[in-house]
Amino acid sequence: MKKKLLSVLLAGTMLLSMGVNxxxxxxxxxxxxxxxxxxxxxxxxxxxxxxxxxxxxxxxxxxxxxxxxxxxxxxxxxxxxxxxxxxxxxxxxxxxxxxxxxxxxxxxxxxxxxxxxxxxxxxxxxxxxxxxxxxxxxxxxxxxxxxxxxxxxxxxxxxxxxDTHAEVFYYNTDILEKAGIELNSDGKLDIKSEDQFMDMLDKVKAVMGDGESPISLTNTGDDPYRVWWATYYQMGGTPIVNDDGTEVTLDKDIAVKAADFVKTLYDNGYIASGIDDHQKLFQAGKAGFMFTGTWAVGAMEQTEGLNFGVQSFPQLFDQDHCWADxxxxxxxxxxxxxxxxxxxxxxxxxxxxxxxxxxxxxxxxxxxNKNVLDNDEYKKLPYRGNYMDELEKAVLPSKNPHFYAMKDGMIQSLDAIWTGSEDVESGIDNLYDELSSNLD
Missing domain, CATH: 3.40.190.10 (Periplasmic binding protein-like II)
Structure with a gap:
């Protein structure tokens, strides 16, 4: 794969809008x-x-x-x-x-x-x-x-x-209004179950046009993996490996159920095919929702004409968890x-x-830093309070020297599910085998 280019920053300069300094x-x-x-x-x-x-x-x-x-x-x-x-x-x-x-x-x-x-x-x-x-x-x-x-x-x-950076949930307020979806008094969406979530997706899907998507999410890579991660733990999944990093402790049945849920989002047309840059699609106002990290908030705030909100990853199943690093x-x-x-x-x-x-x-x-979190200026920043609870609900990766290799293997196995080259059960079997191959 052709390498991406690298950028250089020098003290005393600022990145320009096109990334040139x-x-x-x-x-x-x-x-x-x-x-x-x-x-x-x-x-x-x-x-x-x-x-x-x-x-x-x-x-x-x-x-x-x-x-x-x-x-x-x-x-x-x-x-x-x-x-x-x-x-x-x-x-x-x-x-x-x-x-x-x-x-x-x-x-x-x-x-x-x-x-x-x-x-x-x-x-x-x-x-x-x-x-x-x-x-x-x-x-x-x-x-x-x-x-x-x-x-x-x-x-x-x-x-x-x-910092802590976590997978959060963005929404386009103009599209929600068009779909007849109301925000609560805190300016957030009330989502307490999978059924509520699916109902919102159906309403947004009904007002989508060509080149648009109810959910903006890539078809492969890190973000769908993070959605699967959150879903797996919300369904009551056990740690992926034990504390010693010597044994795979993944609950394969729950892993299959979580993967099946995410695949349903693709199969039912809630995620358009071929999305390579889901942040760009959402910024263009062409998606009702987006799953991605906290790091996109600043960019969204600077996007002219984009009316949006952001909140914690929604609780769709029994437990309230999300991915974070x-x-x-x-x-x-x-x-x-x-x-x-x-x-x-x-x-x-x-x-x-x-x-x-x-x-x-x-x-x-x-x-x-706790002093920053307690700072009044921080508390006045918009949106940030909407996902502060992710500090408590996040499930972080284990302290394992092989985790990055494990993650790459998991993403490859899950990508095969999302793209249809493997069925859900076979994909999770492969994921389990990838985890095992990277243990001491």
Whole structure:
């Protein structure tokens, strides 16, 4: 598969609307920066030796907010400024792991919590405890126990939590009005069962035209997998693997039922065939509903003419659960980095999560830092309160060093179901086998 292009951010600049930044334009000849501001090889980017280098996986709308966080940090006369280089996340982890192995990695990185166990297991990241102690930082007063547990391995902290990002439910209020669907007094949809949900889908389907879809959702990939994940746990599904990561504990019967439910959405015409970019379709006002993550809220708010709402993933079955993950700041292993620079890197990570947390919340993500969550300015942001309960209802992936390989196998097996190349039972059998093949 042809690689996606990579983008570069430079402190003191902001991503432009087309994803091109000043730094990218200035360094195009040196680092093979393409017209959209992306690079193929981050190691070829010219870096300022007086700055800490950060590799990021945030592009698009997210990239604008992380860029602002870094700009604000650099403007505050920190111990050492930060120069970010942004990689598309399809290549991010491979390049990070390869660079660290060659002792050519960045000073600061980012990781999903679901990937962190693998990075710790492979020795890609350093523990932070000693540096936090030197800085006098007590994370227990800043983050929830769940957030800290997700970044703690064998009693040591390996990352600074940035957010929780979850699969949520978007709706086009103009289309709902046309379909005769009313919002409650809180401006949300009252969905308490599968039947209520299907009734709304039927009403929206009745007013859809050519090129439109009741639900905007891709036909393959991460988002339908996340819908299946939420459905599986709402139906009472057991953990996919045990805590030790040595045994598959997936309930195959419930996994089949959950997959059958999601497939029904495709088979009954609630999701149009061939949707590659479901966010773009929803932004164009051509879908009544959309399943995707919290990270799209900021982009939706900036879409002219789009009247929408967003709320937690609806409870369709007995239990109220959803899919979620978390972004974290990490300290990649780097032999040539001085102790002073390492401490400065940790100093940035803590500040970016706390002092930059409100800026990050503007993207739609749920900040991890408790002080940000309690901030009156955060509480005044529209929509965010509609899905805050996902912090409680989310089922996060287990701390398993093989989870990413497991996830890839699960998505491939589920894609075969959605596209009709496998029946539901055979697809879940394959999913189970993929899980088993990735255990120790």
């Amino acid at each position: 000043v730094f990218a334009e200035e360094t195009a000849k040196d680092s093979n920066v393409n017209e959209d501001g992306t690079v193929n090889n981050p190691e070829d980017v010219k870096v300022d030796k007086n700055k800490l280098v950060m590799w990021s996986l945030f592009t698009g709308g997210d990239g604008e907010y992380i860029s602002k966080i870094i700009d604000d940090y650099n403007a505050g006369s920190p111990t050492k400024q930060v120069q970010p280089i942004t990689l598309v996340w399809a290549d991010y982890y491979t390049k990070l792991q390869t660079a660290v192995a060659a002792d050519k990695g960045p000073d600061i990185g980012l990781s999903h919590a679901s990937k962190l166990a693998e990075l710790v297991d492979q020795g890609v990241v350093e523990p932070l405890d000693d540096y936090l102690d030197e800085l006098g930082v007590d994370l227990s007063s800043m983050y929830s126990e769940n957030s800290l547990d997700a970044v703690t391995f064998d009693g040591e902290i390996y990352a600074i939590p940035l 978390s972004h974290t700041f990490i300290l990649p292993v780097k032999g040539e980095r001085s102790e002073e620079d390492t401490k400065a890197a940790v100093e940035f990570m803590v500040s970016a999560s706390e002092n930059g947390g409100l800026t990050w919340a503007e993207s739609g993500q749920i900040p991890a």
